[in-house]
Amino acid sequence: MSLPPPRDLGHGIYTIAAPLPFKSPPWVNVYIVEAGDGLLMIDCGTDWDEGRDAIRSGFASLGLTESSVHSLVVSHLHLDHVGMSKRLVEELGCRFIMHERASELVDRYNDTPGYIQRLRQMAVVHGIPETLANAATDIERAHYMPLIDKPDHVVVDGDLIDLGGGRFLEVLHTPGHESAHICLRDSASGILFSGDHVLPRISPVIMYDGEGDPLGDYMNSLQRLIDIGIQLTYPAHGQIVERGDERARQILLHHVRRLSDMSEMVREADTNAWEVMTKSFRPNLDPLQARLAFLETISHLERLRLDGRINGYDRDGKVTYGR
Ligand SMILES: [Zn+2]
Incomplete structure (x- = not known):
């Protein structure tokens, strides 16, 4: 796999x-991003030497100095975005910025046994067959996912992160993929740093985590970006997106279609999330893919239930969905 080379994208x-x-x-x-008398970094990858080396050599080849970084902003609390934060904050001595909700979620991020427990609970409640449940919930904390610290500076929707010279990054709280997810909009160029909220080619997984309406939140957050009319979008994975609003519309449509497919399936005959998942996704998913597809399916079914399009019945601690 060859990585794209470090690039100067213009606009600092x-x-x-x-x-x-x-x-x-x-x-x-x-x-x-050039920010006043220093630099601001958005997201940082997982904590492993290959990632750290790529950042170090990237700075060098761009003619930038790492010690100029005064702020690290993280789009959300997933290990591919926040994983290396503790190491970088210690090495660079920079501020560490996240959405205010991330403060609470850091405890969850650090608590792998708690996550496994919630996952096992959902496996039982939402119908993973016992023979498969262990494989689906057999998780160990990876070496590249060390514990992280809470942010020393939190932001909320509408906050402006000062870049100097009258320029700033506007914080847009975009929950869904993760409830503390933020996008950042550059006041000078209009460019949107979209994190995982809007990605090219793939649609970010919307994982149910035991409560709430993550898919509803996600779709609302997409609609908000469409209403704003976002254009040039710099995602956390893959290539730059020229028309962020069009991409957001495509992803929204994908979910609207999947919701109506699942709604039809459920209204034909009572079923559970595991069965809907096996009928909706391709077969032979590996354990990680199966887990993500399962949690995404619950997000869809809960959205449909909250919308009144289907019902959910709790029978002896197991949820059945039906008309
Ligand atoms: Zn990601």
Whole structure:
């Protein structure tokens, strides 16, 4: 797998591809923005030497100095975005910025046993057959996912992160893929740093985590970007998106279609999330893909239930969906 080279994107914005220790996605786009008397970094990848080396050599080849980084902003609390934060903040001595909700979620991020427990619970409630449940929930915390610290600076929707010279990054809270997810809009160029909220080619997985309406949140957050009329979009994975609003519309349509497919399936005969998942996704998913597809399916079914399009019945601690 060859990584794209570090690039000067203009407008005082640079990007470095930091490789990730898994097949997909193969790298995260780290963005560096000139900010007053220093630099601001957006996202940082997982904590492993290949990623750290790529950032170091990327800075060198762009003619930038790492010690000029005064702020690290993280789009959301997933390991491919926040994983290396503790190491970088310690090495560079920079501020560490996330959405305010991330403060609470850091405890969850650090708590692998708690995550496994919630996953096992959902496996039982939403119908994963016992023979498969262990494989689906057999998770160990990876070496590239060390514990992280809470941010020392939090932001909320509408906050402006000062870049100097009257320029700023506007914080847009875009929950869905993760409830503390933020996008950042550059006041000078209109460019949107979209994190995983809007990605080219793939639609970010919307994982149910035991409560709430993550898909509803996600679709609302997409609609908001469409209403704003976002154009040039710098995503955290893959290539630059010229028309962010069109891409957001495509992803929204994908979910609208999947919702009506699943709604039809459920209204034909009572079923559970696991069965809907096996009928909706291609067969032979590996354990990680199966887990993500399962959690995404629950997000869809809960959206349909909250919308009144289907019902959910709790029978002896197991949820059945039907008309
Ligand atoms: Zn990601």
